[in-house]
Amino acid sequence: MGRFLGIDASTQSLTALVMEDTTARIEAQVSVNFGRDLPRYGVPNGFTRGEGGAVLADPLMWLEGLDLCLERLRERTDMGQIVAIGGAGQQHGTVYLSADGLKRLGHLSLPHVDMAGGFSRPLSPIWMDQSTTHQCREIEAALGGALEVCRRSGSVAIERFSGPQIRRFAQTEPAAYTETARVHLVSSFMASVLAGMDAPIDRGDGAGMNLLNLETWDWDEPLLAATAAGLRARLPRVVPSDTVLGPVAPWLVRRHGFSPSAMVVAFTGDNPASLVGMGDCLPHERLISLGTSDTIFGRQDTARPDPGGCGHLFGHPLGGTMALQCFVNGSLARERVREALGMDWEAFSDAVMAEPAGNDGFQLLPFFEPEISPRIPAGVRSLGGPKGGWEHSAASARACVEGQILNIRLQSRWIGAAPRCLYLTGGASANQAIAQTVADVFQAPVHRISSTESVAMGGAVLAAMAVGSDVAPLRERL
Numbered sequence: 441m442g443r444f445l446g447i448d449a450s451t452q453s454l455t456a457l458v459m460e461d462t463t464a465r466i467e468a469q470v471s472v473n474f475g476r477d478l479p480r481y482g483v484p485n486g487f488t489r490g491e492g493g494a495v496l497a498d499p500l501m502w503l504e505g506l507d508l509c510l511e512r513l514r515e516r517t518d519m520g521q522i523v524a525i526g527g528a529g530q531q532h533g534t535v536y537l538s539a540d541g542l543k544r545l546g547h548l549s550l551p552h553v554d555m556a557g558g559f560s561r562p563l564s565p566i567w568m569d570q571s572t573t574h575q576c577r578e579i580e581a582a583l584g585g586a587l588e589v590c591r592r593s594g595s596v597a598i599e600r601f602s603g604p605q606i607r608r609f610a611q612t613e614p615a616a617y618t619e620t621a622r623v624h625l626v627s628s629f630m631a632s633v634l635a636g637m638d639a640p641i642d643r644g645d646g647a648g649m650n651l652l653n654l655e656t657w658d659w660d661e662p663l664l665a666a667t668a669a670g671l672r673a674r675l676p677r678v679v680p681s682d683t684v685l686g687p688v689a690p691w692l693v694r695r696h697g698f699s700p701s702a703m704v705v706a707f708t709g710d711n712p713a714s715l716v717g718m719g720d721c722l723p724h725e726r727l728i729s730l731g732t733s734d735t736i737f738g739r740q741d742t743a744r745p746d747p748g749g750c751g752h753l754f755g756h757p758l759g760g761t762m763a764l765q766c767f768v769n770g771s772l773a774r775e776r777v778r779e780a781l782g783m784d785w786e787a788f789s790d791a792v793m794a795e796p797a798g799n800d801g802f803q804l805l806p807f808f809e810p811e812i813s814p815r816i817p818a819g820v821r822s823l824g825g826p827k828g829g830w831e832h833s834a835a836s837a838r839a840c841v842e843g844q845i846l847n848i849r850l851q852s853r854w855i856g857a858a859p860r861c862l863y864l865t866g867g868a869s870a871n872q873a874i875a876q877t878v879a880d881v882f883q884a885p886v887h888r889i890s891s892t893e894s895v896a897m898g899g900a901v902l903a904a905m906a907v908g909s910d911v912a913p914l915r916e917r918l
């Protein structure tokens with residue numbers, strides 16, 4: 441039996457949990473909320489807004505959050521029992537180290553103090569950054585079109601992905617780019633600090649950069665050339681997600697009581713980790729997370745990108761590839777329709793259940809925000825709706841939920857054969873009427889699972905598997 445630490449370095453918080461491999465039981469769990477626990481950074485939600493749609497975060501804040509989180513964990517568990525550490529970061533964000541910063545990784549005693557001044561770009565752009573539309577178009581033009589970028593990297597060029605972020609930096613701050621010795625992802629940066637070395641990037645998170653070729657699993661030359669000069673030399677190497685990086689850095693032993701033989705395993709992206717943390721999927725299964733935005737994801741062994749260019753392929757941390765597709769108009773859109781109908785949740789759910797599957801041909805596409813799956817401007821579209829507007833019909837409740845789920849089903853057909861089983865997670869999955877509508881639309885059984893801490897759990901599971909430990913099947917736990 442062994443204990444494994446999983447870390448989730450996410451946008452607003454950092455979570456650490458310790459899992460016991462033979463039972464997959466969570467033995468201890470702590471969190472640091474950047475806004476609440478580290479107010480001196482002045483970022484209530486973990487990020488700050490820059491010019492032209494830039495969204496940025498301070499990597500020193502992530503490091504201080506990591507140290508505080510481990511301090512809290514130390515009070516709840518015997519750190520000396522931890523066999524290995526795995527984890528994940530918010531995807532796509534980039535960290536820019538100078539040559540001096542890169543060297544400091546090998547001599548850390550308190551990372552947020554030691555790394556100060558070690559960045560060629562003090563703030564990191566994160567996945568919410570929208571400042572790179574121009575760079576996306578340039579990268580696509582250089583490759584001969586969006587679909588060629590998608591064929592190579594698994595996604596069309598997208599604002600929030602790392603390659604366009606790097607290109608914008610190289611264009612707007614060429615001197616600072618020249619001074620950059622290494623561009624890390626959030627995941628590989630956190631792993632670097634834990635292992636006290638320049639860590640590689642894993643295939644799961646690496647695929648969220650518009651730079652990784654999904655056939656060779658190496659950086660793609662034409663994409664590198666279209667992104668920034670001299671980029672290959674500035675990127676870490678790419679490794680399978682179960683790569684053991686080496687023992688923990690000495691600062692973890694001295695400061696937090698880790699065993700010097702505890703290992704650090706490559707970190708991945710939060711979505712790939714979450715898929716593992718929820719028990720993975722067979723190719724005929726899908727996970728749907730119903731949250732602020734709705735997301736469908738699952739294993740996809742054919743490695744065939746979305747020909748429509750809306751979905752993404754990432755490396756699956758357990759081997760092969762996984763598909764992910766995001767729908768911007770999720771819970772907030774359901775909320776807006778419910779409010780417009782003047783219903784509480786109970787009345788809304790009753791209205792959804794009262795109408796027949798198919799809703800007599802009346803569907804709503806409640807795109808209050810511009811949608812990305814498909815790419816379509818904001819606007820609520822009503823198909824076969826009642827005269828006088830959807831706001832006046834109780835059937836609009838079903839039209840909204842059914843329209844959203846139908847859109848998810850239609851847009852995600854590229855992933856593979858129709859799913860024979862679905863796992864639902866996220867806040868709205870608790871709603872019986874919504875869960876039933878998913879089953880109706882997909883004509884498949886639906887199981888509800890809790891995803892709370894699935895990212896950190898995925899990190900712990902990956903750490904355990906990488907060092908050859910047998911982890912209890914998670915589905916039995918969930």
Ligand code: XUL
Nearest residue numbers: 530531532567600710711
């Ligand atoms: C996925 C994405 C987000 C981030 C932050 O493509 O941008 O889910 O990983 O969690």
